[in-house]
Amino acid sequence: MWGADVHTAHGGSHRSRRRPLRYARGDRARERAAIVAATIDFRVANVMEYDPPAEGPWDLVVLSETIYYPGWLYAFFNIAWLAVQLFMATRAGGRLLLANTQGDMKDYFVRPWLIRRYRDLFLNVGYHLETEEICRGTKHGVDLGILMPLLTKDPQS
């Protein structure tokens, strides 16, 4: 995204925009890093031991390429409990975005029939499906997709 922004800001020949691009990208990165450092609180935690409602309500929860590990290592009850805790921590009208690779890979925990289960679980705890996309690609000769459901919590809830 930075490249696209900078490219728009520095038109002209290829040669003339190379230096400003590098300089601008560094400036922009520092500027954004300062904003991020000032506004985002990073934590390292096991999500299975974390208490989302204690820190919500959140506008957006993103679970990117993560849920299938707890789903592999914890009981189904615990995963369902996590789903309902995240729902409780999402503000009314807020969203949860899931992004999970699925395919017929040797890691059985990313098989489509399991990956779709997480989407369905979040629907069952109360989110509604707003959109769903699948980004397709190939890795090590195996066709795979990234299932990306965007789920919303009813604004009236």
Ligand SMILES: C[S@@+](CC[C@H](N)C(=O)[O-])C[C@H]1O[C@@H](n2cnc3c(N)ncnc32)[C@H](O)[C@@H]1O
């Ligand atoms: C495949 S990486 C994905 C990293 C990043 N979220 C992304 O989308 O590029 C899987 C991530 O899940 C995290 N993870 C696995 N089990 C977890 C748990 N119980 N609590 C928190 N994070 C977990 C790992 O630490 C790792 O960062």
